[in-house]
Amino acid sequence: MVVDPNFEIDSAAYNALLNRLNEVHSIDKQGDMSDFQIFSDDQWLTDAAVIDFLNYTKGEWAVELVFVCSENFQKFIVRRITSYTCPKKAALASSLMRRIAAKDQRGTIFVNTDGLLISNN
Amino acid sequence: MYNTKDKILNASIRLFNEYGVASVRLQQIADETGISVGNLAYHYKNKEAILSSVYDRIFNEFSEILSKYLQNPSFLDFDVQVSAYFNFFEDYQFYISDLFSKEHAVPEIKLKWQQFMNKMILQINRRIDFYVSQGDLRPEPSKDTYLIVSEAMWMSIVFWIPQQTMRNKPISEKRYKEALWSHLKPYFTQKGNAQFSDVILPILVK
Numbered sequence: 001m002v003v004d005p006n007f008e009i010d011s012a013a014y015n016a017l018l019n020r021l022n023e024v025h026s027i028d029k030q031g032d033m034s035d036f037q038i039f040s041d042d043q044w045l046t047d048a049a050v051i052d053f054l055n056y057t058k059g060e061w062a063v064e065l066v067f068v069c070s071e072n073f074q075k076f077i078v079r080r081i082t083s084y085t086c087p088k089k090a091a092l093a094s095s096l097m098r099r100i101a102a103k104d105q106r107g108t109i110f111v112n113t114d115g116l117l118i119s120n121n
Numbered sequence: 122m123y124n125t126k127d128k129i130l131n132a133s134i135r136l137f138n139e140y141g142v143a144s145v146r147l148q149q150i151a152d153e154t155g156i157s158v159g160n161l162a163y164h165y166k167n168k169e170a171i172l173s174s175v176y177d178r179i180f181n182e183f184s185e186i187l188s189k190y191l192q193n194p195s196f197l198d199f200d201v202q203v204s205a206y207f208n209f210f211e212d213y214q215f216y217i218s219d220l221f222s223k224e225h226a227v228p229e230i231k232l233k234w235q236q237f238m239n240k241m242i243l244q245i246n247r248r249i250d251f252y253v254s255q256g257d258l259r260p261e262p263s264k265d266t267y268l269i270v271s272e273a274m275w276m277s278i279v280f281w282i283p284q285q286t287m288r289n290k291p292i293s294e295k296r297y298k299e300a301l302w303s304h305l306k307p308y309f310t311q312k313g314n315a316q317f318s319d320v321i322l323p324i325l326v327k
Contacts (some may be wrong), residue, residue, distance in 0.1 A: 007164070008236065009240075011239060011240075011243065014240060014243060015243055017245070018243065018244060018247035019247060019250075020249060021190060021191050021247075022191065022250060022251040022254065024191070025193075025194040025255075026192065026254065034211070034261075
């Protein structure tokens with residue numbers, strides 16, 4: 001890592017930063033194998049909400065399905081299925097694929113993705 | 122593989138440590154590097170330019186040491202940082218005489234050092250707070266006790282090597298670390314004591 005020697009930080013801000021760093025070891029806990037239950041117990045095939053997602057990469061719209069554990073939305077798997085050069089085709093295919101993959105095809109299993117606090121920093 | 126610029130900087134640091142910044146001449150630096158003064162002048166215009174490059178390197182290294190803060194919650198983390206401080210202050214012994222000289226060649230450097238030193242004290246103080254919250258150190262007996270302890274620890278970190286040199290005593294990392302830990306020892310809880318003898322003592326005995 002290249003450290004910029006001319007970077008300056010206000011002493012109050014630095015103090016606050018250090019205090020936050022102090023808390024890291026008491027608040028953040030390391031995960032364990034139970035976090036991977038969604039893989040090991042195949043939860044993503046049973047009680048998962050499926051969300052279709054179009055991802056524009058390398059000039060193509062990739063169809064991705066996101067399997068989200070209905071009990072804990074922080075557990076999810078993203079699977080890339082296929083890709084299309086036409087966005088309309090991709091949208092149609094993704095909605096069909098979602099309906100095929102979802103356990104309840106009417107889509108009553110859902111997760112509130114607003115519950116995720118996504119920081120774009 | 123070092124390039125010439127690095128070679129010049131290494132030679133300058135060696136000479137600065139030995140003779141002090143003020144009394145080193147460009148000729149000496151060129152001789153120590155093994156190049157001609159003309160070649161030296163091609164890379165660095167004057168001694169101030171060399172000095173400012175040396176300080177760039179110093180500040181870089183120092184920032185890196187400061188960034189080694191609480192990467193893990195045990196005493197070992199502090200020990201690693203102290204080792205880095207020791208190596209740093211052993212490598213750049215000339216800085217002290219340079220900073221205490223009345224007229225500094227590059228005034229911004231003094232300011233920069235001030236900032237670094239304040240950061241250092243703040244960091245030690247927050248680290249003590251952390252150890253208190255972990256139950257390794259006793260809660261502060263009276264207000265500002267730990268601030269004073271942090272300042273004393275800072276003095277040990279920075280001035281331990283110069284004082285040994287001044288008294289013509291040997292410089293060893295083990296003794297340096299012992300001097301530092303001795304500031305915290307009186308405040309250890311039972312848990313802190315146990316951790317100290319488990320984690321730090323084996324290193325100090327080595």
